[in-house]
Amino acid sequence: MKTLATLSLMLISIAAHAETPQQIRQIYATEAAAQQTGFSPSAKRGETLFRQRFALNDKMPACTSCHTDSPLNAGQHSVTGKSVKALAVAANAERFADPAKVEKWFGRNCKEVVGRACTPAEKADFVAYMSEVR
Amino acid sequence: MKRLALITLLGFALPAFADRMPLPANTPASFKAECASCHLAYPPALLAAKDWQRTMAGLKDHFGTDATVDAKTAQEITAFLERNAGNSDRLGSAGEPPRITQTARFIRKHREVSAKTWSDPRVKSAANCEACHRGAANGSFSEREITLPSGLK
Numbered sequence: 001m002k003t004l005a006t007l008s009l010m011l012i013s014i015a016a017h018a019e020t021p022q023q024i025r026q027i028y029a030t031e032a033a034a035q036q037t038g039f040s041p042s043a044k045r046g047e048t049l050f051r052q053r054f055a056l057n058d059k060m061p062a063c064t065s066c067h068t069d070s071p072l073n074a075g076q077h078s079v080t081g082k083s084v085k086a087l088a089v090a091a092n093a094e095r096f097a098d099p100a101k102v103e104k105w106f107g108r109n110c111k112e113v114v115g116r117a118c119t120p121a122e123k124a125d126f127v128a129y130m131s132e133v134r
Numbered sequence: 135m136k137r138l139a140l141i142t143l144l145g146f147a148l149p150a151f152a153d154r155m156p157l158p159a160n161t162p163a164s165f166k167a168e169c170a171s172c173h174l175a176y177p178p179a180l181l182a183a184k185d186w187q188r189t190m191a192g193l194k195d196h197f198g199t200d201a202t203v204d205a206k207t208a209q210e211i212t213a214f215l216e217r218n219a220g221n222s223d224r225l226g227s228a229g230e231p232p233r234i235t236q237t238a239r240f241i242r243k244h245r246e247v248s249a250k251t252w253s254d255p256r257v258k259s260a261a262n263c264e265a266c267h268r269g270a271a272n273g274s275f276s277e278r279e280i281t282l283p284s285g286l287k
Contacts (some may be wrong), residue, residue, distance in 0.1 A: 079197070080173040081161060081258030081265060
């Protein structure tokens with residue numbers, strides 16, 4: 001129990017200070033490894049998630065509905081029309097730099113597009129893809 | 135004569151003033167973070183206080199999206215909106231749920247906009263101020279700063 005508490009504190013302290021996509025990916029990867037032995041983030045699985053059509057939401061059937069087919073491109077909000085900056089780190093260095101912000105948008109967008117919370121493994125894969133895509 | 139000049143000047147100044155709605159310097163960071171990601175940071179003066187209160191109370195289903203924020207943030211944003219809200223008599227009713235685009239003021243100001251313009255994919259939605267109001271992000275809605283997407287009039 002004590003170990004768990006220490007581990008959580010460590011994670012929180014990492015989270016509060018993490019500033020790079022690598023660190024954010026690591027937070028999710030560690031969380032995923034606790035549920036799934038030997039887990040390692042995969043950019044390829046992340047890409048599959050990005051492209052998957054969930055079709056639960058007419059206006060936003062997939063991530064690509066707003067973020068376009070390439071995360072290197074700027075997108076457009078499918079309801080309001082507001083422009084959305086590129087998701088890929090290669091195109092937008094501000095992405096995946098703030099753990100609280102990343103968690104907030106996974107929370108909102110997974111619920112809306114995927115229809116449920118994304119798992120730590122999915123988040124780690126997604127961040128891996130967005131960090132590596134060129 | 136001097137008086138007449140003053141009144142004339144005021145007459146020019148007022149409409150211009152009404153189109154300039156920059157966010158106040160003390161706008162909480164939470165307003166921009168929570169209310170300006172999916173759409174423009176709408177100037178608080180575009181809705182009356184009671185309509186902002188209804189909007190903030192209904193974030194769970196905010197035009198089809200769950201836009202809930204934590205209680206402390208909600209309080210901060212609501213207080214900010216209330217402080218800077220518009221005059222309900224001049225705006226007119228915003229409907230239910232309240233929409234800036236349903237207020238009499240918005241409708242009057244946009245009566246010359248054609249259906250073709252509204253439905254253009256570059257405009258997409260009446261929520262997308264910036265499609266035509268190039269200075270909208272800075273709170274400027276003056277006629278001079280309107281540029282319709284190419285090919286539209």
